[in-house]
Amino acid sequence: MKQIIAVIVYVAFLGISNHTFSQTAYLTPYQKLSKFSQGKVHQLTISVDNKFIAAADVNGKAAVWEIEGNRLLKQWDAGKLQFFKHTSAGDLILVNAKGEIKVLNANSYTEKNTSTFSSVPQMVSLDPTGQNLLALEKDGIEIFDLRAFMMQTKILFTTDIKDPKFIGFDRFGQQLSLITELGQVLTWNPINQRLVRELKLQSGEYSGSRSVIHDASNNFGGDRFVVGLQEVFRPKGGTQASTLLERKNLIVYYDWATGQELKRIPVRFRVDQMAQGPGASNLAYFSTDALSIFLVNYEGGTITSTVKVKELPHRITFSDNGELFAVGNVKGEVDLYYVERNSPAEIKIQLPAIDRSYASEPTSETNLKVKGIIEGTDRVSKILINGTPAQNDFSGGFEGEINLEPGKNKVRVVAETSEQKQIVKDFYVTMDPAKATSKNQTKHSGNGKRVALIIGNANYQYSNKLNNTANDAKTMEQTLKELGFQVTLILDGNYETMKNAVYSFGDQITDVDISLFYYAGHGLEVDGTNYLVPTDANIQSALDVKQKALPLTGILRTMEFTNEEGLNMIILDACRNNPFPTGKRGGTGLAKVNAPSGTLIAYATDPGSTASDGTGTNGLYTGVLSQQLKVSQRIEDIFMNTRNKVEELSKGSQRPWEELRLKGVFYLK
Numbered sequence: 001m002k003q004i005i006a007v008i009v010y011v012a013f014l015g016i017s018n019h020t021f022s023q024t025a026y027l028t029p030y031q032k033l034s035k036f037s038q039g040k041v042h043q044l045t046i047s048v049d050n051k052f053i054a055a056a057d058v059n060g061k062a063a064v065w066e067i068e069g070n071r072l073l074k075q076w077d078a079g080k081l082q083f084f085k086h087t088s089a090g091d092l093i094l095v096n097a098k099g100e101i102k103v104l105n106a107n108s109y110t111e112k113n114t115s116t117f118s119s120v121p122q123m124v125s126l127d128p129t130g131q132n133l134l135a136l137e138k139d140g141i142e143i144f145d146l147r148a149f150m151m152q153t154k155i156l157f158t159t160d161i162k163d164p165k166f167i168g169f170d171r172f173g174q175q176l177s178l179i180t181e182l183g184q185v186l187t188w189n190p191i192n193q194r195l196v197r198e199l200k201l202q203s204g205e206y207s208g209s210r211s212v213i214h215d216a217s218n219n220f221g222g223d224r225f226v227v228g229l230q231e232v233f234r235p236k237g238g239t240q241a242s243t244l245l246e247r248k249n250l251i252v253y254y255d256w257a258t259g260q261e262l263k264r265i266p267v268r269f270r271v272d273q274m275a276q277g278p279g280a281s282n283l284a285y286f287s288t289d290a291l292s293i294f295l296v297n298y299e300g301g302t303i304t305s306t307v308k309v310k311e312l313p314h315r316i317t318f319s320d321n322g323e324l325f326a327v328g329n330v331k332g333e334v335d336l337y338y339v340e341r342n343s344p345a346e347i348k349i350q351l352p353a354i355d356r357s358y359a360s361e362p363t364s365e366t367n368l369k370v371k372g373i374i375e376g377t378d379r380v381s382k383i384l385i386n387g388t389p390a391q392n393d394f395s396g397g398f399e400g401e402i403n404l405e406p407g408k409n410k411v412r413v414v415a416e417t418s419e420q421k422q423i424v425k426d427f428y429v430t431m432d433p434a435k436a437t438s439k440n441q442t443k444h445s446g447n448g449k450r451v452a453l454i455i456g457n458a459n460y461q462y463s464n465k466l467n468n469t470a471n472d473a474k475t476m477e478q479t480l481k482e483l484g485f486q487v488t489l490i491l492d493g494n495y496e497t498m499k500n501a502v503y504s505f506g507d508q509i510t511d512v513d514i515s516l517f518y519y520a521g522h523g524l525e526v527d528g529t530n531y532l533v534p535t536d537a538n539i540q541s542a543l544d545v546k547q548k549a550l551p552l553t554g555i556l557r558t559m560e561f562t563n564e565e566g567l568n569m570i571i572l573d574a575c576r577n578n579p580f581p582t583g584k585r586g587g588t589g590l591a592k593v594n595a596p597s598g599t600l601i602a603y604a605t606d607p608g609s610t611a612s613d614g615t616g617t618n619g620l621y622t623g624v625l626s627q628q629l630k631v632s633q634r635i636e637d638i639f640m641n642t643r644n645k646v647e648e649l650s651k652g653s654q655r656p657w658e659e660l661r662l663k664g665v666f667y668l669k
Contacts, residue, residue, distance in 0.1 A: 025282050025295050027307045027325055027337040034072050036063035041328025043084035045092070046319040053326060054092060055315075055334050056081045064092070064109060067324075067336065074109045078102075083124035083133070088594070093133070093146070095124045101133065101144065113149050117142050123164055128173045128222065129529050129553050132190075136167045136178065143190055147527055155193045161186075165213050170256055171222025172499070172554035174547070177256070179216040179225065185259060191547035199259030201227060201252075215273050218256065219298075220280045220561040221506055222554070225254045228271020228285060251285070251296060265301045267294065273315070278322025278339045280561040281510075286313040293327060309335070321597065322564075347413055347425040348373050362432035362665060363404075371399045374415050374423065382416045404431040406632065407667035410449070410513060430665055449513040450485040452476075453505040455532070457521030459492045462538045469520035472573060472622035476518050479626045483668050485516065494536040498550050506558040509566075514668075515559055516569040520622060523574030525591040529553060532574060552593065560596045567635075567666055568596075573604040573621050593659060600660040602639050604646075621646055621656055635666040 039057035046053050052073075056062040062078040065071060078084075083095035090106030099117035104110065121135035121142075132152065133144040140156040163181035170177075175196060177187040183201035188194060202211040216227045231248045251265040251274075269287035276283050281298045293307040293316065311329035318325050318339070325337040351371040370385050374396045383390040383398045390400030390413075402411065407430060415423045456473025458466045470491050477489045486508070490501050509515040522533035526542045531549035539545055552570075559568040574590060595601045604621035618626070624645045628638045643656040 025278050025297075025322075026305045026340040027293065027295070028340050030324070030336040030338050031067075031070055033065050033070060033334040033336065035333055036072065036075055037061045037332030039332050040314040040330045041332060041334060042315060043081050044315045044317040044326050044328050044334070045085050046317065046324055046326060047086040047090055048088050048320050049090070050319050050321065050324055052086070052090070053334070053336070054084060054086070055326075055328055056084055057332055060096065062094075076109075082121055083126075085126055088130055093126070095121065095133065095135070099135070103146075103149075115144070115149055117144065118151065118154070123167050125168045127169045127176075128171060128557060129551065131527060131529065132173075134167055134169075134176060136161075136164055141167065141176070141178070141188070153190070153193060155188050155190070158195075165227075166216035166218070166225075168218050169222065170218070170554075171557045172551050174551070175256075177218075177225070179213065179227070181213050183211055183213055183227075183229075185225070189547065191543055197257075201225065201254055201259055201261075214271055215285070217274055217276055217283075219253070220276055221558060223256045223503055223506070224262065225256060225259075226274065226276070226283065227252055227254070228267075228274055230270055251283075253298065263298065263301055265296060265298075265303075267296075267303065269294070273313075275316045275318050275325075277318035277325075278341065279564045284316055284318070284325065286316060288312060307337070346375055346423055347415060348375060349413070349425070349427060352429065362430040364432055366404055366431065367401055368404055368409075368411070368429055369399070369401050370411065370413070371397075372413065373397050380415045380417055384412075384414045384416075386410075386412055404429060406431055407669065430667070450480075450483070450516070451505070451508050451512050451514075452480045452485040452487045452516040452518065453490070453501060454480070454487060454518045455490045455493050455498060455501065455521065456519075457492055457533070457535050460522065460533070460535050460537075463522070466521065468617065468619045468622075469573070471617050472520040472619050473518070475618055475622060475626050476520075476571075479629050480516065480518075483629065485514075492535045495534040495548060495550070498532070498534050502550070502555055502558055506562045509559065509563040512563055512566050514567045514569065514666075515563045516571070517555055517559065518571045518573075520573040520619065523572060523590050524549060528591050530572075530574075530590045530593065532572075552590075556593070556596065556599075560599065564598070566598070567662070568599040569635075570599070570601045571625070572602065573619055595659040595661045597661050598663050600635060600639070600658060600662065602656065602658045604654070604656055606655045606657045620649060620654060624649070629668060632667065632669045635662065635668065636660070638668070 037057040039059050041055050042058045043056040051067055052064060053067055054064045056078055060077055060079040060081060062076055063072060064074045066073055078094055079096035081094055081096055085093050087093060092104040094102045099120050101115045102111055103113045105112050117135045119137045121137055123136040125134040131146055133146060135142040140154050142154045143152045145152040161180060164178055165181055166179040175187050176190050177185055179185050185199040185201055187196045189196055210232045211229045213227045213229045218224060219226055228251055231250060232245050249267045249270045251267055251271055253262050254260060255262055269290045271285045272287050274283050274285045282295060284293055284295050286293050291309050291312060293309060294303050295305045297304045309327060311331050311333060313327050314330050315328040323339055325339050327335045349372045351369055374380055383392045385400040386402050388400065390398045392398050409429045411427050411429060413425050454473050454476050456469045458470040473489060473491060477487050480487050490497060519532050524531045524533060524545050526545045530552040531545050533549045537548040590603060593601055625642045628642045639658045646654055646656050
């Protein structure tokens with residue numbers, strides 16, 4: 001059965017490549033914010049809900065605007081800022097050049113909390129959970145706990161650090177790395193302050209070359225270093241051929257753990273500043289040598305678009321969801337852009353009518369007529385609709401028909417030009433399974449478009465064995481395979497096994513319709529963050545949890561940024577009776593997590609409670625859920641009916657719950 005979203009929902013996926021396609025991004029001018037300064041824009045931040053933007057110039061003059069209506073809400077002298085960022089709650093965090101930390105209220109922008117780092121920071125960063133500030137100081141890295149609003153720990157340097165360019169965390173927030181101008185990389189465990197590894201990043205293309213890094217970052221997935229570097233080398237023939245050194249500008253990304261170079265992208269202009277986004281495969285950069293913003297796609301290894309600007313940029317940033325892009329220039333002006341995913345529509349679908357509202361009723365039609373036109377491209381030699389040749393009038397028009405299966409159907413139109421380049425566009429159509437005829441009941445194998453990672457931990461080394469988690473994982477594996485999922489099953493995963501499985505999962509779920517992560521085992525909450533406990537974790541304190549368990553935030557980040565267009569599902573049967581020392585961790589059960597757009601998070605029981613491990617073959621929650629997954633019904637109904645049945649069977653003692661922000665009507669069967 002094919003996957004599912006509201007009736008004819010447009011989820012554009014259009015790209016041009018040589019036999020392959022990759023998502024690209026384009027910037028469309030939105031608005032110029034009312035001017036607040038004469039100085040260079042030094043800091044920019046967009047709120048999580050895209051409603052507000054704040055900026056500060058090099059002298060510390062700051063301002064906040066309401067984006068809709070371009071309304072200036074507040075101006076003040078904040079002092080020269082090292083860091084400026086909206087929190088998930090909408091507050092503003094500021095760190096000035098003196099090391100003063102201030103949190104401003106989301107509504108009034110008055111001070112809520114103030115503190116100070118122990119010494120003046122050179123660079124400040126925020127961890128993936130939004131709970132800890134990192135301050136790079138002359139003698140070390142200070143970690144400041146924003147929840148307790150006090151210093152947590154400090155990592156002292158044992159060697160001099162010169163010209164730092166980046167400091168930040170991996171996707172799990174359990175390792176932090178520092179990159180210098182000459183490519184020195186130091187990585188620590190922030191919990192025990194131990195140095196994990198030391199690497200050297202360099203391009204190494206030319207013998208005797210010297211790589212100078214102008215900007216560095218990590219990707220949204222937190223498993224790659226991305227650097228903009230300039231390689232300086234002597235031309236062939238040495239000094240006799242030329243007295244001048246040659247320079248080559250590159251964007252290079254490396255594996256976080258090994259420092260191994262993965263891809264290099266030659267660029268014309270030096271990379272002076274980068275901004276990661278939109279999504280996991282793109283970045284924007286500017287050079288002080290050009291009045292342009294360049295967008296680069298990692299997968300294709302190419303510059304996908306260039307936007308001319310009137311004034312030289314000084315600071316750029318994307319909103320967290322990648323929908324907005326802001327440019328602050330040297331004259332104190334801020335310009336906002338819409339981020340258009342993929343290229344402007346070169347394949348235009350005329351039939352069926354595209355509905356962007358996500359609110360239409362499912363169709364009862366078993367066949368779909370697809371008609372459209374291709375504009376602005378070379379001669380098209382072949383057009384395929386879901387792999388079947390379409391009628392091609394060779395002037396841009398095409399027409400074809402496909403069969404629909406119950407639930408969500410993905411329609412892919414591929415046009416191949418005479419140069420063997422491909423133009424690809426996807427859209428979705430949902431057929432109501434209740435109205436489907438028997439010929440539509442063919443089981444869909446998934447073809448790699450539904451991918452699941454299942455982890456079931458039972459044999460814990462330092463606590464009692466769980467009875468049914470391994471059985472639950474195997475039951476989910478069988479159920480999901482019957483629903484067309486490609487499944488990876490991990491039983492009794494230790495820390496490294498679980499972490500590596502999540503990394504591999506992220507690599508598999510690019511361009512899938514549904515990604516699903518299921519976990520059965522022990523789960524703990526510490527300081528508002530949920531952790532999944534590996535079988536080799538010896539938990540004696542809250543610090544042990546942070547160091548030895550896998551944070552759910554890392555899994556969320558993996559799915560949110562690698563599978564942006566599809567449905568992401570996280571199912572946690574992870575609130576079994578706590579065997580670990582009481583009073584040495586956070587609250588009972590798991591904490592509430594806000595689901596990102598396009599995501600469903602399902603919990604076996606409500607916050608602060610534990611779930612039954614079951615008396616039969618399966619735990620109570622998974623046993624009921626596996627049966628509901630086999631019924632043709634909406635995703636919401638699967639979990640609603642599971643919730644009701646579990647509450648009934650447990651006589652109200654176990655109450656499952658869900659957090660979901662779906663983009664349409666989804667079916668699994």
